[in-house]
Structures are given as structure tokens and as C-alpha cells.
Amino acid sequence: MGSEAKGLALSAVDPRAAAAGLTPGLPLAEARGQVPGLVSLQADPAGDRAALTRLASWCGRYSPWTAPDGEHDQEGAAGAMIDASGCAHLFGGEAAMLADLVARLERLGFTARAAMAETPGAAWAVARFATTAATPWRIVPPGALRRALAPLPPAALRIGAAEAETLHRLGLRSIGELETIPTAALAARLGRGVARRLDQALGRLEDPIDPLRHRTPLEVRRGFGEPIGRREDLAAAIESLAAALCRRLEESGEGARRLMLVLHRVDGTLQEVTLGTSRATRDPAHLKRLFAERLDGLDPGFGVEIMTLAARAAESLTARQTGFMRERDRTVDLSGLPELVDRLESRLGAGMVTRPRACESYLPERAVAAAPPFVTAYPAAFAKGPPRPLRLLDRPQPIEATALLPDYPPVQYRWRRLLHRVSKADGPERIAPEWWREIAAGATARDYFRIESEEGRRSWLFRAQGRWYLHGAFA
Amino acid sequence: MRHEGENEVTLAELRARIRRLEAGGAAEGGRAVWPLGAAALDAALPGGGLARAAVHEVLPARTEADDGPAAGFALAVLGRLMRQVSGPLLWIARRQDLYPPALGGFGVDPARLLLARAGDDAAALWSMEEALRCPAVAAAVAEVNGFDRTAARRLQLAAEAGGVTGLLLLRRHVAPRGRQDPSAAQTRWRIGALPSRDGGIAGLPGKPRWRVELLRVRGGVPGDFEVEWDDATADFTLAAPFRDGAAATGKRARSG
Known part of the structure; x- marks a missing residue:
């Protein structure tokens, strides 16, 4: 039953209603007149599509x-x-x-x-x-x-x-x-x-099916005579699928970058597990270990009848420079590193292993970005300049500080209720806002000071618009 | 169940260790080390340096206040190692506040840094164990708030199995007494800030200076040092026995 311009009307009928002469499009009132005791339910097109x-x-x-x-x-x-x-x-x-x-x-x-x-x-x-x-x-x-x-x-x-x-x-x-x-x-x-x-x-004209998933030639499957559900059985099935998939990858000279494991459960529901790898791989032992990390998250329900494993994105395996070498060292074997990164990301989450990359920005918190662990051309090194702190707070913390004169470093500051007397200071180093994106947001120039307290604590402070902030710590 | 699993791992490690020893590897104490380049420190360490296939612990003397010096000392030590060994330095932490542009001052090339973000200590320790078993890694650092004896032992065995150096950097101050020492690590260091000497011009902060306490070292001599780091040359410029009123208090605390 759905609502149309003329009021409520039938949008679908079951076989018994059809046998009683009801058809879709019939106004509900008329249908009720024809079939007393008609059971009608609100139509749910979105739910139908999802189903x-x-x-x-x-x-x-x-x-x-x-x-x-x-x-x-x-x-x-x-x-x-x-x-x-x-x-x-x-x-x-x-x-x-x-x-x-x-x-x-x-x-x-x-x-x-x-x-x-x-x-x-x-x-x-x-x-x-x-x-x-x-x-x-x-x-x-x-x-x-x-x-x-x-x-x-x-x-x-x-x-x-x-x-x-x-x-x-x-x-x-x-x-x-x-x-x-x-x-x-x-x-x-x-x-x-x-x-x-x-x-x-009649087959005289192309009639392509628009598939749910793009066709992947690299999919392997296993069906089970008896539905399986024990952890060991699932692990064994994954292992055999991984081995089969890697043989297929071997034949096509490719490696998998993204993998999708699908469990077809007895009750008709599916469970999908997707994994990414940092570099193309076709090492069955590695795939097995990656999925082993996810084994605890698998829910076989009342049993799994079929499992499929597909390489969603395969690309040619190429040896790439990683930039992790010591200078003039070309001999060391870095194999095993991509596999390590994959295992870590499998447990910590995708994108949790990164490399720092230098960014062109005057703002200290924008000078570093996260790059994937393996990049073809490693971006330029960080610019040499005034000393930078070892720890940088992701957000500058407001502090109370006292300076004798404007443009002077503070003589003392309070951080977490403790008063620190400044014994040595260097600055100011003026860091201007990036006018092309900051001015509108009301950002102003920051005057940074490298200061040392009497007990030897070395911090990075700045003043902006008369307020003081702590932004980092030196060694 | 859990304990069985752990025992299996331990047993496998022990077998691997025996195999290595049988294969002509040097005795435990005499394995590969890397010198820190400061005579006073190296003299306190067996073999004249820090053991490569081992786990070392670095603690701040005070929570937060000495985190900078502790991280600085850790990087200084690792920078010496990175000159000898290829591969990345994996830095595992929950808070991503390590600032790579500063690493050059400690002899660590930021291009060789891999950062891993772990949700908690357990994930960080697990990640470190995985990394220590991977010989392609130069060294692995995990920033944690604490760890137990089992975790420490597993890490040590993993470091021996993979031949990779591990460094546990504690972000929280750990009382030197009052709790039993859970360490299975090769060395344990405690680092505190010291006021710098004037850097050429009066009133400017000079080179970072730390009080470096070698709290424990297997087969070596614990000690208490005053250390200065030069980030221009990436070298220790001074390492001398700590002579100060504070030394006495430090000693009392340790022997207590």
C-alpha cells in the first residue's frame, strides 16, 4: 500500500490477494470493499530496495x-x-x-x-x-x-x-x-x-548487467558440505583460500593490494572483511597472518556454507625504493617490512602507520603531514632553520606569563598551576600567518620564544595578540 | 588457554635462542653493541656500548616535566645506532606529539621514521613485539605509560629473535622503589632536565643538559651522570659522573 495523488492505493499484492482479484494501483478503499478483512501494510520502497x-x-x-x-x-x-x-x-x-x-x-x-x-x-x-x-x-x-x-x-x-x-x-x-x-x-x-x-x-543487442561489484577475475571460493563455524575450521578455510588466490596472482604476475573475504552464512546473511596491504603481495603466509588478526571479529552465525576471497585491487609487483636506507647502503634486505606494516595496520587500523612528510607551511603545526609508508619519491627533507621542539602540542595551550616589556620574553609563566621562573630565553622568532588562508580566520603573527626555566625545563612559548601560549617542549 | 599460548611462544623463542648459541653466536654478554660515543657512559656498559638485539628502557625523572629530556636522550642514543644500521625507525605511540623536524638534531633522519599510532599500551606493546621480530627494522620505540613483567620479557625475547633494538620510552614517572622491578630489559635509564650552560652568549639557552641515571644494566655498573648533547654535531659533548647535592638524594632513593 502506498500513498498516491488520489489517496491510499495498493502498491503490491501477494498471491492470495491477486487470486481475489486485487491488482496494484487499486485504491485501498475499493480493495477493502472487494475483500473484507484485507490486511494492508505501509509500503517501504527504501526498505524494499535495501532488501x-x-x-x-x-x-x-x-x-x-x-x-x-x-x-x-x-x-x-x-x-x-x-x-x-x-x-x-x-x-x-x-x-x-x-x-x-x-x-x-x-x-x-x-x-x-x-x-x-x-x-x-x-x-x-x-x-x-x-x-x-x-x-x-x-x-x-x-x-x-x-x-x-x-x-x-x-x-x-x-x-x-x-x-x-x-x-x-x-x-x-x-x-x-x-x-x-x-x-x-x-x-x-x-x-x-x-x-x-x-x-x-534475442541476443541481437548488448545487454550489460550493472553489477553490484565490479567484476574481478581474481576470486576464489570454497563451499563446505557441512556448514563450518569453529575458529580452527575458519582459519583453515582462509588458509586454503589464500593459497589458491596467491596461485592465481602468481599466474597473472600480480599482487593484491586490497582483499575481501566474504562469509556466506546458513541464514542467508553475509559477513565481509576487507583488508588493505601496504604493497602488492601474493605471499599466502602473509595473507593468512593478516586474516588471523581478524579471526576474532568473524561471526559465523549458525555456520558458514561458502567463503570467497577476492583480490579487489591487484597491481604488478615492483620493487620500489623505500628511502629507509642508511646513506650509501644498498645491500640491506628490507623484505618483510611491508608485511610488518600490514600486520600493524590490520591490528591498529588502516592508515595508522605513516611517514612524516615535510609540508611548505610557516605554521609549525602544518609543517608536517602524514604520508603512506611506501612512497615512490620521498619528499624533500625538513628545512634547516631555528631550533624546533621535540614535542609539539597539537593545540597550543594558553598560559599565564609575565613579560617586562612588549617583545620581551616572559620572566615567569604558570603551567598547570606551577610557577616557572625563566632563567634563559631566545627570541622572538616571528612566524607570520599564512595570509592566503589565515587572515580571514582572524589569525595573527606569533612571536615564539625558546625559554629555559630555572630547573632546566626547556619550552617553546609564543605570544599572539598579547596572549601567551605553550606550544612545545625541547629536550 | 592464554597461558598455554604464551608458553608456546616462550618455548619457541628459547629453542631459537639455543639454536643461535649452538650456531656459534657469541655468549649473551658479548653480543653486538653500539657505543654511545661518550666514554663515561660506554665504560658503564658491558662490551662498551648498548646491546643491539635487546630492549632498553628510558624513564623520565618527573612525569611530563622530563618527557622532553627522556625523548631527547632516547633519540640521541638511537641516532648513534641509525648511523650503523639501515632500515626504518618505528616509533609507536598513542599521542602523536613527536615533532619530526627536530629529529635531525639527534642524528635521526626523519625520512627513516615510521610512525605508528596505537590506541593503548597493550596495542603499542603488541606492535613493538611484531616490529622486533622483523629484521628489516633498525629499531622500534614504544611510548607507554607502563608495562608488566610478562610484556617486558616477551619484548626482550622478540628483540633477541629478530636482532632488532627496542626502546621503551615511558611517559609516566615510575617510582624507583615501592614496586618490584619488573624489568627484563638490558638497561634502564632515568633522565631529568638540568639547566644548560650559557651558550656562548649569556642569557641564551645552551646545549641540552641532562642528569642521566643508569638505574640498572645487565653485566655493567649502574651510575649517575651529567650529560650534555650537541645537536649541531649530533654528539655527546660531555658525560661526567654527576656531582651535585642531588646525587646523594638520588643514591638514597636507589638503594632504598
Whole structure:
């Protein structure tokens, strides 16, 4: 039930309601009059879309290439497209795969229909118009497209309701009849849409599926006769997947930069684990260790039936200069370092291992940026200049300080309630704001002082607009 | 369960250690060291320097107040090591307040620095253990507020297994007595700030000066030193036994 301009109307009906003569679009009041005791629920299009996407992801157990498909459906019979090329043999053949698909969906509480054909359009048509409750799935053998489609109504061509209505009025009751009309005549009467759909269904026109995930040639999978759930079993499965994936990477001369592990659970839900590596890798032991860090976070639910492991971004392995060498030292072996960084990031979080990079900024807190651990060309070193503190507070702390004259260093300052008497000082070093971005924010020049207290504490203080701040500590 | 796991690791480490010893490695005390370049300090250390495949601890004499000097001493010591060994210096900390532009003054090239941000002490210690097992790393530093005996021992074994130098930099003052000494480290240093001598011109801060207490050292002589660091040459310019009224108090505190 959804709200339309004319008030509440039905947006979808279940088989029993359809049997009672109710159709989508019927005003709710009228429907209630026809069927007393009608149960209606508020339509939730966003929820439906999300559920459809989940369903399409779930179909990933059969193929890495799946897409939700719901835009052409009038009756709420939304579906999912699966590109099963080269996948059926994993499930004991096409028939076994479809039977498995339908049986599983029914166990999950869906009323499922499925078809396999050479074109997405034909599969769509056959699944919706040529299956029954008794034979919920059908396979269109190669070369039999035309024969399978001919008896189906034109609506099976994924066309709009208005177009279907026009065809009906023209007396065209089947795709077979429609095919006898010259394309030009069809286009003149109905526009290009119907002719295009017909060509797509018959495989005369490309009909690409827009996949949920971009097709990756590097995916390995394992199915389990009995669902697994024990930690050791999961670890063993991951190990064998990692080994298989690394063999594939080896063949293609690539390494993985991002990895995605998907657990297909018994209850139809998925768990995904994504990992990044700092450099391309195809070392099974390394992958195994990376996933071992995540093992505690895996929730097998009532059991895992299928696991897939995909290399999401693979790139050629190249040896790159790291810049971690001592001068004139080219001999040392830095292998093992990328693996270390990966393990650390796996535990500490992505992006938690970085290298400092010099930035062109006068502001001390902006002079350093974080770069990835492995960069091809290492940026220039930090500029030589006046002494800089060893510790820099990320935010300057306001302090009370007393100076005898403006532009003079303080004679004493208070930090965390302790009074420090200044015995030595150097400054001021004026650091001007970056006019191109600071002036608007009201920033002003800072006068920095390197000071030492009587007990030997060496700090970095500055004054800006008459106020004092502590910004860092020296050794 | 947990304890079993740890025992397994320990056992594996011990086997590795025995293998190394059997393979003709020198005895525990006589392994590779790197001298600090200050005669008074090196004389106190077995073999004339700090052991490479080991963990060393650096403590501030006072929380926060002496964090700068403690970090400075740690970097000064590591800078000497980095001249001899290739690979990155991994610096693991929760607070990212180490300021790389200052590192050059301690002989550490900021281009060889890898920073790791750890959420807590446990994550920092875990990261350090991983790093110590990776021979590609020159040295690993972990800034922590504290650690227990087990953690310290695991780190020491990892350092021996990987041949990597580890340095635990405490950000919090640790009482020298009142708690049992949990250290499995090769050396433990406590660093405090001392007023600098006038740097040429009166009234300007001079070279950083520290009171460096070698609280414990395996096979060496604990001591108490006055040390001055020259960041222009990246060298110790002075290291002499500490002679001051404070020395007596320091000694009392240690022997207590």
C-alpha cells in the first residue's frame, strides 16, 4: 500500500490477494470493499530496495557478478541478475545450481522463480512468465531462445505498462507475433524501446548487467558440505583460500593490494572483511597472518556454507625504493617490512602507520603531514632553520606569563598551576600567518620564544595578540 | 588457554635462542653493541656500548616535566645506532606529539621514521613485539605509560629473535622503589632536565643538559651522570659522573 495523488492505493499484492482479484494501483478503499478483512501494510520502497540489494549480494555465493533488478517490475516481483558464466560447474551443473538457488531462497522465506538463458532479457522473461509453482525454475538451452520466448506475452520483454497496453490493443498477444512486425513499423508506432528490448532478449543487442561489484577475475571460493563455524575450521578455510588466490596472482604476475573475504552464512546473511596491504603481495603466509588478526571479529552465525576471497585491487609487483636506507647502503634486505606494516595496520587500523612528510607551511603545526609508508619519491627533507621542539602540542595551550616589556620574553609563566621562573630565553622568532588562508580566520603573527626555566625545563612559548601560549617542549 | 599460548611462544623463542648459541653466536654478554660515543657512559656498559638485539628502557625523572629530556636522550642514543644500521625507525605511540623536524638534531633522519599510532599500551606493546621480530627494522620505540613483567620479557625475547633494538620510552614517572622491578630489559635509564650552560652568549639557552641515571644494566655498573648533547654535531659533548647535592638524594632513593 502506498500513498498516491488520489489517496491510499495498493502498491503490491501477494498471491492470495491477486487470486481475489486485487491488482496494484487499486485504491485501498475499493480493495477493502472487494475483500473484507484485507490486511494492508505501509509500503517501504527504501526498505524494499535495501532488501533487494542484500538478496543480490547473497547471490554472490553463485557468482562474483550479481545485480539487483527491480526497476521493470510492476507486481513487486523484483529479482536479481546473476552472471553464471563459468560458475555452474561449481554447483554440479546448471540444473543443480538453479534447483539449489530456488530451494535455498524458499528456505529463507521467499517465493522464488529462476531461469537461466543466454541473455539476461530471456532469463528475465522465462523466470516471470514461463515458470509455475510446480516447476519454479527453467533452463533455456543454447539456440532455443526464440522458441522459448515466442509464446510469452509482450510484457515479458521488460517494457512499460503503457507499451504493453498498446500492443494488447493492436492484437499482439505474444512475442512470436511481435517478431513478425518489421522493426521500423514497430518503432514508428511504439518508439525504439520495444524493438530494443526484443533485440536484447534475442541476443541481437548488448545487454550489460550493472553489477553490484565490479567484476574481478581474481576470486576464489570454497563451499563446505557441512556448514563450518569453529575458529580452527575458519582459519583453515582462509588458509586454503589464500593459497589458491596467491596461485592465481602468481599466474597473472600480480599482487593484491586490497582483499575481501566474504562469509556466506546458513541464514542467508553475509559477513565481509576487507583488508588493505601496504604493497602488492601474493605471499599466502602473509595473507593468512593478516586474516588471523581478524579471526576474532568473524561471526559465523549458525555456520558458514561458502567463503570467497577476492583480490579487489591487484597491481604488478615492483620493487620500489623505500628511502629507509642508511646513506650509501644498498645491500640491506628490507623484505618483510611491508608485511610488518600490514600486520600493524590490520591490528591498529588502516592508515595508522605513516611517514612524516615535510609540508611548505610557516605554521609549525602544518609543517608536517602524514604520508603512506611506501612512497615512490620521498619528499624533500625538513628545512634547516631555528631550533624546533621535540614535542609539539597539537593545540597550543594558553598560559599565564609575565613579560617586562612588549617583545620581551616572559620572566615567569604558570603551567598547570606551577610557577616557572625563566632563567634563559631566545627570541622572538616571528612566524607570520599564512595570509592566503589565515587572515580571514582572524589569525595573527606569533612571536615564539625558546625559554629555559630555572630547573632546566626547556619550552617553546609564543605570544599572539598579547596572549601567551605553550606550544612545545625541547629536550 | 592464554597461558598455554604464551608458553608456546616462550618455548619457541628459547629453542631459537639455543639454536643461535649452538650456531656459534657469541655468549649473551658479548653480543653486538653500539657505543654511545661518550666514554663515561660506554665504560658503564658491558662490551662498551648498548646491546643491539635487546630492549632498553628510558624513564623520565618527573612525569611530563622530563618527557622532553627522556625523548631527547632516547633519540640521541638511537641516532648513534641509525648511523650503523639501515632500515626504518618505528616509533609507536598513542599521542602523536613527536615533532619530526627536530629529529635531525639527534642524528635521526626523519625520512627513516615510521610512525605508528596505537590506541593503548597493550596495542603499542603488541606492535613493538611484531616490529622486533622483523629484521628489516633498525629499531622500534614504544611510548607507554607502563608495562608488566610478562610484556617486558616477551619484548626482550622478540628483540633477541629478530636482532632488532627496542626502546621503551615511558611517559609516566615510575617510582624507583615501592614496586618490584619488573624489568627484563638490558638497561634502564632515568633522565631529568638540568639547566644548560650559557651558550656562548649569556642569557641564551645552551646545549641540552641532562642528569642521566643508569638505574640498572645487565653485566655493567649502574651510575649517575651529567650529560650534555650537541645537536649541531649530533654528539655527546660531555658525560661526567654527576656531582651535585642531588646525587646523594638520588643514591638514597636507589638503594632504598
